[in-house]
């Protein structure tokens with residue numbers, strides 16, 4: 326007996342030793358990498374419009390942007406990393422991909438092309454609902470313009486995927502050339518892969534890029550910092566690497582007998598901005614505008630400057646806010662965008678670090694460390710500069726959201742399920758999988774009130790395709806166990822009398838997030854009331870496309886590992 330126990334312990338000890346040695350040998354220790362040794366790149370810009378005699382015109386041919394398998398240098402001391410990069414040709418392809426510049430009212434047409442090899446560079450898990458080519462050859466991909474208000478056929482439905490050369494296509498694939506209408510409010514969008522069950526690995530591999538819609542007649546009078554040097558995108562994400570430079574993603578799931586590879590959240594310790602780890606940017610002593618996009622799979626960032634410089638928010642996600650809001654830190658959930666002005670002329674120091682102190686998972690997980698607590702460094706030139714840009718007193722006011730005109734009230738419950746070992750196996754919305762019949766069928770042109778009830782222990786960044794929404798209120802649930810016991814049986818928030826439980830403390834919505842958004846952080850144990858608008862916020866014009874076409878849109882959690890494992894539901898507008 327004792328001998329057996331001893332052998333057990335010895336065995337465990339050896340396994341542990343083996344595991345930890347393997348981890349040390351194979352995965353780069355992020356804390357041992359030098360920070361601030363690479364310069365911040367600017368991604369290539371693609372103008373998605375022509376100018377003829379001073380007037381904007383659509384391009385005469387669709388843009389062609391392809392996915393290419395190539396190597397990318399993330400850091401001076403990390404060997405070249407195999408990635409799936411985006412660009413007009415293999416040589417120009419980058420991670421993130423090029424920044425697409427569109428003009429309000431000028432249509433953009435893009436033929437997204439797949440030049441990827443037969444096999445993926447990352448492990449992916451066929452036990453969750455996943456796009457799988459019949460031939461088992463090729464990497465399925467489809468592109469979604471996040472924040473775009475566009476036709477169904479161009480929205481990047483999860484089963485509208487295609488492989489290299491369109492040699493195989495998913496059941497909902499209809500067209501090679503995607504059409505973006507650009508009739509929405511000016512602001513920041515980003516494009517990324519949206520393939521069923523592969524989104525988390527395809528994004529990790531590099532399939533992201535920014536897309537800015539500009540409306541010069543509306544934006545120029547604001548006189549915000551503008552032009553390539555002073556108006557920049559900062560695309561932030563986290564990664565881990567093997568010592569040979571390859572992207573590291575734990576190849577063993579948290580419930581390997583159920584899902585061999587899927588894990589509930591991917592975190593990396595190397596913080597990458599515009600494709601370089603902890604880069605450096607030399608700035609002039611004046612105002613800059615930064616459009617900060619969080620493209621991490623699961624990491625939240627709570628950014629602040631180590632020298633105390635404030636952020637002045639001018640927009641959030643894809644829309645301007647009413648008036649600027651100054652803050653000393655900003656919390657960005659996955660897929661959220663902060664559009665801020667930073668005035669380096671106010672700096673009392675010659676350098677500052679953009680740092681992060683958000684626990685991971687957010688909000689109750691591990692504290693940040695020396696590696697993932699830093700983001701990038703700014704070197705501020707000493708000479709004061711003339712600065713024609715201003716921070717105006719007011720920005721752009723869109724019509725006030727009036728919840729009393731809502732056409733529908735819906736209850737959306739977020740649930741997590743665990744195995745016998747207490748490890749998450751999958752996440753559902755309203756207790757049903759993605760494939761269950763559609764239940765969210767808003768009438769085009771109307772607004773609805775949604776109560777999003779978070780019965781999990783995690784904060785979920787909630788994203789709705791096509792629509793914009795405003796956060797009205799966040800209320801803590803009391804007696805959650807009792808409410809959940811009822812929900813477990815009926816799955817019906819009305820029958821379970823949500824109003825008796827949604828009576829706890831309120832959580833303030835920070836001023837910079839009171840405007841129209843397309844992602845919001847759903848606090849665990851809270852009911853978040855949102856007003857969802859299935860129409861433009863910047864005009865009374867109807868959509869110039871039929872939003873009721875098959876297969877419709879989706880809404881989902883933007884933690885990619887959750888989205889891939891069923892925290893997603895169909896959204897099917899009706900006339």
Ligand SMILES: *[C@@H]1O[C@H](CO)[C@@H](O)[C@H](O)[C@H]1NC(C)=O
Nearest residue numbers: 349353354355356357358695
């Ligand atoms: C990683 O590197 C840091 C800094 O060199 C060191 O303190 C730490 O112990 C290392 N961690 C591991 C797991 O080796």
Ligand SMILES: *[C@@H]1O[C@H](CO)[C@@H](O)[C@H](O)[C@H]1NC(C)=O
Nearest residue numbers: 375376377378379380381382
């Ligand atoms: C541009 O302007 C010139 C001079 O006014 C005119 O001749 C030409 O036709 C215009 N081109 C187009 C495409 O409108």
Ligand SMILES: *[C@@H]1O[C@H](CO)[C@@H](O)[C@H](O)[C@H]1NC(C)=O
Nearest residue numbers: 351407567568569570571572
């Ligand atoms: C790098 O190392 C990992 C782990 O050993 C291995 O799976 C991967 O194939 C290697 N990458 C390359 C490009 O050799």
Ligand SMILES: *[C@@H]1O[C@H](CO)[C@@H](O)[C@H](O)[C@H]1NC(C)=O
Nearest residue numbers: 623624625626657658659660
């Ligand atoms: C970035 O986005 C990911 C997923 O969309 C989210 O989990 C993470 O918390 C976000 N991080 C920041 C810094 O916003």
Ligand SMILES: *[C@@H]1O[C@H](CO)[C@@H](O)[C@H](O)[C@H]1NC(C)=O
Nearest residue numbers: 803804805806807808825826
């Ligand atoms: C929770 O429910 C129990 C059982 O119905 C009840 O006795 C208790 O008062 C409730 N607690 C709160 C804080 O509402």
Ligand SMILES: *[C@@H]1O[C@H](CO)[C@@H](O)[C@H](O)[C@H]1NC(C)=O
Nearest residue numbers: 741742743806807809810813
């Ligand atoms: C409800 O169901 C979930 C998932 O099966 C379970 O983890 C939880 O304990 C249940 N809660 C109650 C109060 O019955």
Ligand SMILES: CC(=O)N[C@H]1CO[C@H](CO)[C@@H](O)[C@@H]1O
Nearest residue numbers: 779780781782783849850851
């Ligand atoms: C079921 C579950 O995970 N509930 C969690 C909801 O959020 C609250 C607040 O964070 C947690 O205490 C609960 O455990």
Ligand SMILES: [Cu+2]
Nearest residue numbers: 785882884887
């Ligand atoms: Cu989630």
